[in-house]
Amino acid sequence: MGLRDISVAEAQRRLEAFLTKQMREALRAIEYRLAPFDAEPSDASLADCALGQVKLRHVVGAADCTYLVGDALVVQIQLNVHRFVVVYRVPAHEALDAASLQPRLERWRIGAEHAGWTIGWRDALGPEEPPQRLVEIYCYAVAEPDFLVDELQQMYWRTDIVQMTRYFMLEMRRFGVRLSPARHGAESMPSALA
Numbered sequence: 001m002g003l004r005d006i007s008v009a010e011a012q013r014r015l016e017a018f019l020t021k022q023m024r025e026a027l028r029a030i031e032y033r034l035a036p037f038d039a040e041p042s043d044a045s046l047a048d049c050a051l052g053q054v055k056l057r058h059v060v061g062a063a064d065c066t067y068l069v070g071d072a073l074v075v076q077i078q079l080n081v082h083r084f085v086v087v088y089r090v091p092a093h094e095a096l097d098a099a100s101l102q103p104r105l106e107r108w109r110i111g112a113e114h115a116g117w118t119i120g121w122r123d124a125l126g127p128e129e130p131p132q133r134l135v136e137i138y139c140y141a142v143a144e145p146d147f148l149v150d151e152l153q154q155m156y157w158r159t160d161i162v163q164m165t166r167y168f169m170l171e172m173r174r175f176g177v178r179l180s181p182a183r184h185g186a187e188s189m190p191s192a193l194a
Helices: 008-030 098-114 151-174
Strands: 054-057 064-069 073-080 083-091 118-125 133-142
Touching (some): 008 054, 008 064, 008 073, 008 151, 073 151, 083 151, 098 133, 098 151, 133 151
Antiparallel strands (some): 054 064, 064 073, 073 083, 083 133, 118 133
């Protein structure tokens, strides 16, 4: 079955399911309980070991969803049938801006681009009053046109977004960049990220 074999309503349902169900569950795996070293593989699944907390903000019919990963990272995923935009929003504390953050994330950018993402940077203002200064990191990618009907493609992009987000958080921790404006001092990272 190809994309042209489903109705627009079914395509919309699949898009909503990817954003609000699949991605929410997948992002929970950013934090997970590690299995002990043993001679045999563990029977525990990633879903069983997932510890991450993920909240979402979404309006039915919109082609995007915003996630709060843990209590620190705000991530927005936009999906237009098979074109992705993932946006990471980092509070711009003190001298932090897009120009100063970009070189710190060079290793992360190389990995993301190897997987098919194009990365962009910009300084922005948040919607609250008074507006908060932010750095937004945009990640653009295009899946195959039959993305919504191809479970293997969905698995690839879902897993890649999780890995890209996990290593984004690790790099932020490594450089001491606070992700949440509500916290002061160093961020506490999930046990699987430590």
